[in-house]
Amino acid sequence: MTAEAAARVGVSHTARFSPAWVAERLQGAVLHVAVISLTVAWMVPAAGLLISSFRHFTDINQSGWWTALAPPYNFTLENYVQVLQSSNMGQSLFNSFMITIPATLIPVTIAAFAAYAFAWMKFPGRDWIFLALVGLLAVPLQLSFIPVLKVFVSIGLVVQNWGFVGVWLAHTGYGLPFSIYLLANFFRALPSDLFESAEIDGAGTLTVFFRIVLPLSVPAIASLVIFQFLWIWNDLLVALIYVGGTKSVAPLTVTLANLTNSLGQGYNLLTAAAFISMIIPLVVFLSLQRYFVRGILAGSVKG
Amino acid sequence: MSSVTYDHVVKRYTSDLTVVKDFNVEIADKEFMVLVGPSGCGKSTALRMLAGLETITEGQIRIGDRVVNHVAAKDRDIAMVFQSYALYPHMSVFDNMAFPLQMKKMSRSEIDKRVKQASGILGLDNFLKRKPKALSGGQRQRVALGRAIVRNPKVFLLDEPLSNLDAKLRGQTRVELQKLHRDLETTFIYVTHDQVEAMTMGDRIAIMNAGILQQVGAPGEIYDHPANLFVAGFIGTPTMNFVPVTMENGNAKASGFDVKLPKPVGADKGILGFRPEALTDRIQDDGSTLEIKVEVVERLGSDQFLYGTAGEDTITARVDPRMKVAPGDRARLGLDLRGIHLFDSQTEKALL
Numbered sequence: 001m002t003a004e005a006a007a008r009v010g011v012s013h014t015a016r017f018s019p020a021w022v023a024e025r026l027q028g029a030v031l032h033v034a035v036i037s038l039t040v041a042w043m044v045p046a047a048g049l050l051i052s053s054f055r056h057f058t059d060i061n062q063s064g065w066w067t068a069l070a071p072p073y074n075f076t077l078e079n080y081v082q083v084l085q086s087s088n089m090g091q092s093l094f095n096s097f098m099i100t101i102p103a104t105l106i107p108v109t110i111a112a113f114a115a116y117a118f119a120w121m122k123f124p125g126r127d128w129i130f131l132a133l134v135g136l137l138a139v140p141l142q143l144s145f146i147p148v149l150k151v152f153v154s155i156g157l158v159v160q161n162w163g164f165v166g167v168w169l170a171h172t173g174y175g176l177p178f179s180i181y182l183l184a185n186f187f188r189a190l191p192s193d194l195f196e197s198a199e200i201d202g203a204g205t206l207t208v209f210f211r212i213v214l215p216l217s218v219p220a221i222a223s224l225v226i227f228q229f230l231w232i233w234n235d236l237l238v239a240l241i242y243v244g245g246t247k248s249v250a251p252l253t254v255t256l257a258n259l260t261n262s263l264g265q266g267y268n269l270l271t272a273a274a275f276i277s278m279i280i281p282l283v284v285f286l287s288l289q290r291y292f293v294r295g296i297l298a299g300s301v302k303g
Numbered sequence: 304m305s306s307v308t309y310d311h312v313v314k315r316y317t318s319d320l321t322v323v324k325d326f327n328v329e330i331a332d333k334e335f336m337v338l339v340g341p342s343g344c345g346k347s348t349a350l351r352m353l354a355g356l357e358t359i360t361e362g363q364i365r366i367g368d369r370v371v372n373h374v375a376a377k378d379r380d381i382a383m384v385f386q387s388y389a390l391y392p393h394m395s396v397f398d399n400m401a402f403p404l405q406m407k408k409m410s411r412s413e414i415d416k417r418v419k420q421a422s423g424i425l426g427l428d429n430f431l432k433r434k435p436k437a438l439s440g441g442q443r444q445r446v447a448l449g450r451a452i453v454r455n456p457k458v459f460l461l462d463e464p465l466s467n468l469d470a471k472l473r474g475q476t477r478v479e480l481q482k483l484h485r486d487l488e489t490t491f492i493y494v495t496h497d498q499v500e501a502m503t504m505g506d507r508i509a510i511m512n513a514g515i516l517q518q519v520g521a522p523g524e525i526y527d528h529p530a531n532l533f534v535a536g537f538i539g540t541p542t543m544n545f546v547p548v549t550m551e552n553g554n555a556k557a558s559g560f561d562v563k564l565p566k567p568v569g570a571d572k573g574i575l576g577f578r579p580e581a582l583t584d585r586i587q588d589d590g591s592t593l594e595i596k597v598e599v600v601e602r603l604g605s606d607q608f609l610y611g612t613a614g615e616d617t618i619t620a621r622v623d624p625r626m627k628v629a630p631g632d633r634a635r636l637g638l639d640l641r642g643i644h645l646f647d648s649q650t651e652k653a654l655l
Contacts, residue, residue, distance in 0.1 A: 202406035
């Protein structure tokens with residue numbers, strides 16, 4: 001029986017009120033207090049944003065969001081209605097999806113193949129190429145804007161002709177070093193016996209990749225998808241550079257930034273718009289969360 | 304259903320790291336051959352070269368008459384059971400066993416038939432839908448065996464398959480493996496560091512040390528006639544007694560006793576070896592005797608082990624449990640001359 005289980009059913013191996021018993025309780029209490037206060041600290045701003053987004057413009061200007069928690073309750077959906085009607089939110093939401101989904105799937109797919117090669121295939125210069133890739137992690141992406149934009153313009157890869165292809169490619173380039181690095185490290189940690197066994201069983205490289213490596217790497221790939229999705233969804237800089245602020249193509253982040261300018265006075269609308277943009281990452285995270293199951297390798301190899 | 308030949312096989316990683324040196328063994332069709340040796344002796348590497356998981360630096364490996372040096376692992380018609388079992392954790396027991404057959408593009412009904420047959424032999428019928436993590440160690444081990452059996456290979460390779468099982472299960476599985484070998488009528492090559500497994504399971508044993516093959520032979524032959532000091536010390540528990548001796552008129556003289564050698568040897572120094580059971584509490588007329596100062600007595604019921612010294616040499620004796628002896632006693636024991644060995648002190652080769 002673990003100490004925790006023992007404590008739960010009240011038959012601790014240490015006698016009640018002995019110094020060890022007190023220490024055990026205190027440790028648990030300290031841990032709980034720390035976790036709860038951290039959670040609260042992270043949640044308060046989000047809660048404030050959420051509550052503000054349901055308050056009237058005049059209320060927001062007069063008092064803090066916490067006063068809304070006391071009666072008389074005076075909430076409204078008007079901010080959301082106004083934002084969705086007036087400020088191009090629907091189109092922006094669609095654009096954000098059009099940018100984010102391919103710009104997540106393309107690099108993760110390429111990274112999975114590349115990481116498998118780096119982790120389990122032998123080819124000349126493998127370690128040097130991998131090292132160069134890790135080096136790229138440290139390069140600020142701002143350095144690439146001008147040269148890449150020049151190339152895109154000279155070959156005609158601009159929003160007017162090709163839509164979002166340019167920004168997909170840009171995000172792919174920026175996302176690959178980290179994606180490959182993360183997945184290669186995960187693949188490398190898979191037991192080598194599995195690969196040897198599969199080799200003897202007659203599985204070729206692609207079969208091993210699709211039937212063994214991928215199913216076993218769902219947790220790593222899921223977390224990478226979340227990372228990449230959030231990074232692109234929340235990205236303003238890259239979108240602004242490669243897509244621009246034209247209404248028909250601007251993603252949520254760009255539209256939101258414009259809202260601050262045009263509605264500098266009315267940040268009741270901004271709170272509602274920000275909350276709409278936060279909902280999507282939340283849904284993505286919560287729906288992929290169940291793949292973060294530990295011990296998916298349990299039972300394959302012992303030792 | 305095929306013989307295996309190692310012909311002057313060498314495995315070298317770098318110019319000064321050679322893990323298998325000039326390895327020559329012929330393993331007959333349907334034989335149960337055990338490769339045994341301490342860890343790092345090259346036995347696993349020898350097996351992995353046969354499996355196609357390691358390249359062969361020099362020499363040839365043949366399965367039947369076919370040289371397999373450059374044949375891919377999957378085309379060698381072998382199956383391997385790994386120490387870790389290497390089961391695919393995301394697949395059910397059925398899919399684990401079906402995997403090699405699916406790779407051969409076998410028909411669904413044939414796969415079904417073969418897996419059912421193997422699971423029947425191994426008693427896995429009730430577990431086919433489970434994932435490996437829901438199985439016990441012994442069951443996982445049997446799934447690994449099943450995955451090998453379904454392929455109906457020419458040669459079975461087993462790399463320390465029992466070392467992850469607890470002692471009781473290991474004993475059972477040892478017996479089951481021998482039965483399986485009889486039923487399948489296939490060549491088995493079995494790598495282990497455990498001399499008990501080697502002695503009990505092998506038709507023949509090949510003992511390796513530091514990359515060099517020391518001796519190949521039937522278990523009894525190796526036990527009774529070890530070719531050198533290493534083999535003599537490696538096989539048998541408790542280990543053989545080794546006593547430095549000098550030769551004088553056909554006698555081997557140790558610090559505490561003399562032994563008359565059965566035949567003359569051409570050396571004036573050597574190492575005398577005799578197993579603990581060569582010592583008895585019965586003094587034979589034509590035998591030698593020695594007196595040991597007993598330090599520790601272990602009674603195991605069926606046996607009694609005495610640890611002590613004769614002169615300056617440490618001696619272990621295995622005597623009748625009814626012999627009355629206590630620590631501190633001086634015990635006079637007979638030495639059975641049929642059980643003595645003499646090794647050259649330089650080359651460590653057997654002289655008798």
